Amino acid sequence: MEESRVVHVKKTFTQKIKSFVPYFFVMLTLVCLSYLLVYNTSYSPNGYEIVSASNNEITIKSFNLIGVEKSIQTISFSSEYEWKVEAIEHQIDRQKDFLCLLFSMVSISTTLFVMYIRNGTAMWKAIFRSNLIFCILLPLTSLIFVWDAIQSYIS
16 A cells, blocks of 8 residues: 555656646746847847947947837046946846846746646636746836936936
8 A cells, every 4th residue: 555655656746747847848948038038139128238338438228118229328427437337337237137037037937827727726826826926026126226226327
């Protein structure tokens, strides 16, 4: 009787692994796509990108909510405020990190949400189990702080 219980546990464990493997590869593919989207194609909705930078001058592109170029600004600083160029560059790098994190976390959570729904979990329970709300709010609040910091350095 003890052996049949161990065999049953092994079968259910391997069945769970086999059912999760396709979702894992979908999540891995989506994380890779989000990385390529942010770092290689420079997709940054409502964000900024550096065109050129020197000691006391920086040229940046700003994008609208859907990621289409809105404007290009060249900002010059006096020698007293040259540190702002490096600060803006740092914040734009952080913006890319948080955008990649946002896209990755949302895609992983959405995949888990679909997996739970397909397994018969109720919708609200699937939302909470997949941490969809947390995965949207955490990187998004960090992005908002980064965008505010960039705006304060520019103005």
